Amino acid sequence: xxxxxxxxxxxxxxxxxxxxxxxxxxxxxxxxxxxxxxxxxxxxxxxxxxxxxxxxxxxxxxxxxxxxxxxxxxxxxxxxxxxxxxxxxxxxxxxxxxxxxxxxxxxxxxxxxxxxxxxxxxxxxxxxxxxxxxxxxxxxxxxxxxxxxxxxxxxxxxxxxxxxxxxxxxxxxxxxxxxxxxxxxxxxxxxxxxxxxxxxxxxxxxxxxxxxxxxxxxxxxxxxxxxxxxxxxxxxxxxxxxxxxxxxxxxxxxxxxxxxxxxxxxxxxxxxx
Numbered sequence: 001x002x003x004x005x006x007x008x009x010x011x012x013x014x015x016x017x018x019x020x021x022x023x024x025x026x027x028x029x030x031x032x033x034x035x036x037x038x039x040x041x042x043x044x045x046x047x048x049x050x051x052x053x054x055x056x057x058x059x060x061x062x063x064x065x066x067x068x069x070x071x072x073x074x075x076x077x078x079x080x081x082x083x084x085x086x087x088x089x090x091x092x093x094x095x096x097x098x099x100x101x102x103x104x105x106x107x108x109x110x111x112x113x114x115x116x117x118x119x120x121x122x123x124x125x126x127x128x129x130x131x132x133x134x135x136x137x138x139x140x141x142x143x144x145x146x147x148x149x150x151x152x153x154x155x156x157x158x159x160x161x162x163x164x165x166x167x168x169x170x171x172x173x174x175x176x177x178x179x180x181x182x183x184x185x186x187x188x189x190x191x192x193x194x195x196x197x198x199x200x201x202x203x204x205x206x207x208x209x210x211x212x213x214x215x216x217x218x219x220x221x222x223x224x225x226x227x228x229x230x231x232x233x234x235x236x237x238x239x240x241x242x243x244x245x246x247x248x249x250x251x252x253x254x255x256x257x258x259x260x261x262x263x264x265x266x267x268x269x270x271x272x273x
Contacts, residue, residue: 002042005179005216005249008130010192010207011035017207021198022126030130032194032207039210043179043249046217058161058272059099064183064244065230067219070094070167077111077169077264078122091165091266098229099163101270107147108267111169114176114248115260127176127248127261131208134232134267135162136193137239139204144269159272162233169262172221175254176261178228178246179218186214186242208245218249232267 010017011034020031046052046067054062074087092104113124135143140162145152166178191206219228234241248261 002044003218003249003251003253004040005043005251006038006040007179007216007247007249009037009039009210010131011037013192013209017192017194019132019194019196019205019207021196030128032130036130037210041210041214041216043216043218045220047219049217058101058270059097060163060229060231062184063180063217064242065180065217065228065246067222067226068094068098068229069225070165070227071225072167077109083109087266091268094227095163095165095268095270099161099270099272101161101272103269103271105148105269105271106266107143107269109264110267111262111264113260113262118260118262124262127263128246129248131181131210131245131247132194133191133206133208133243133245134164135239135243136204136206138193140233140235140239142203143233147269155269155271156235158235160235161231161270161272163268163270164228164230164232165266165268166228166230167264167266168222168224168226169264170224170259172223173261173263174221174258175251176248177218177220177222177251178263179216179249180228180230180244180246181208182215182217183231183242183244186245187211188240188242190214191242191245206245 017034022030074082088106095104112127113119194207196203196205230244
């Protein structure tokens with residue numbers, strides 16, 4: 001059954017909006033220097049979508065996202081030693097297997113929580129509650145240079161993607177799941193390149209304008225052995241191929257005592273021959 005969810009879009013196209021990234025903690029929240037609109041959208045449960053068996057490109061669903069099994073031996077994602085020694089090799093092997101990429105480079109892990117108390121206790125980020133994509137046609141290549149240094153120029157000659165491996169730490173997710181738009185229902189004029197300012201870095205993301213043809217999906221009751229793999233940048237066509245814009249959504253059907261959502265997302269480059 002589809003759900004109705006209120007999501008936050010950019011109200012109008014502007015030259016270069018500025019997104020001020022949140023810091024971790026109880027009061028974590030983002031700010032944007034442009035007007036935003038709250039829009040009610042219909043979000044379908046992707047577990048029963050009618051094109052689940054669509055032909056896959058580079059091991060990924062053509063919508064730009066897919067739910068896949070991915071067990072882990074990590075029991076504490078705030079333990080950097082476990083993440084580095086156990087989780088990163090697991091994710092490298094997983095991504096090579098499902099995408100066919102010959103090289104994977106992990107460059108970021110972010111743990112998030114919907115409960116302010118948990119964020120304060122564990123110094124975590126909040127679920128992102130505005131519609132966005134993590135990279136622009138320009139910033140995907142900038143990110144490559146920032147993280148791969150001397151190898152970046154040669155790697156940029158071939159096809160590469162930036163992907164997100166999103167794992168729930170709540171079992172199951174009862175509220176604030178991740179919702180995504182099928183990339184095939186997006187057009188370039190739905191996306192607005194935006195400056196992203198953080199205390200230690202200035203980069204770019206894409207904010208989004210609402211359009212009626214956009215098709216929204218989420219996966220109901222996700223569990224920790226499952227991951228949501230979605231594409232946030234693809235170097236083909238100079239990085240201009242639309243990727244899955246996404247946001248966390250509040251479920252109107254969530255019980256009053258729903259478990260606070262916790263999740264970990266891992267960002268990685270995948271390189272193809």
